[in-house]
Amino acid sequence: MVFPDAPVLARPSTGPALPDAPVDFTEAWLRNRRLSAxxxxxxxxxxAGWLAWCAGQELDPLRVSFLHVNEYARALESTVGARTGRPLTPATVARKLSALSSWYDFLVKLRAVDANPVAGADRPRVDRDHSATVGLTPEQVDALLAAAEAENGPTATRNRAAIALLADLGLRVGELVSLDVSDLGAERGHRSVRFVGKGGKPRRRALTPGTAYAVDAYLTQRAAAQGVPVPDLTGALLVTTTGARLDRHSVFRLVRRLARAAGIPAWEKLSPHSLRHAFATTARAEGVPLEDVQDAMGHADPRTTRRYDRDRHNLDRDPAYVIWAARSRRRG
Structure with a gap:
């Protein structure tokens, strides 16, 4: 990506000639990967943040070392987030460096750089057993849904459908707002929804009866307002009053507004991810196997799912008891 104030990227002295300048490495890199929007x-x-920092330091991004990446990481750690008003978390810094590392891996493949400078950098340690998301208890989720049910107005049925999809399916907010009407379907007796998950992976989930009812009620009202049958609806599943696709910021505001109406403490710190968090913790507390929760949430690594299992250190679940009981049955 080339910025007006950034220095022209110098080409390395070795390797084949790159495409004609300006070279949009970032867009080429993104086109090469299966990613959600x-x-x-x-x-x-x-x-863009990395390139802007390099420009400010008068560094050529194609000639930096891991020392420069370390310096950038320390700068990120002291950066105050615009939305939170607090320094960026280690997880956020680690994610930004992970993206940067992937970008440089792509440049290595193009032979635009000799080595990935992020590979030798000191990345923040992220505790996989900790989630910074403010969670919700099952009772608080019930209260949030009840607050949505109590609403009236032109967007009430849409809001109920959005909250139901977040609560019952544990969708990421990006997955929610990317849904189209055509993603709804039915498979072997199940109402279902298909979407592209994290990493560009196609996924499908079952709609619970409550969620299916909320979605149907919303689409019925929307079709009546447009004067068309429900099957003729097209485009985004969740839309604004002007017909535009609902965006993630609107969903953030919706969750907090309903949480405040429901009297949930710390409502101003909640996010759509709080409902995803609650989905996972409740599923594990109700005895849903870890692998099933992992599949439902679209986690590539089971360790990511395990951090939502609040009860995993409970001694009642120590496998030693299962082994002992099985031995006793064999002896009996």
Missing amino acids: HTRDAYRRDI
């Missing part, structure tokens, strides 16, 4: 935008911002 939300992830693509986040990666663009991550690389």
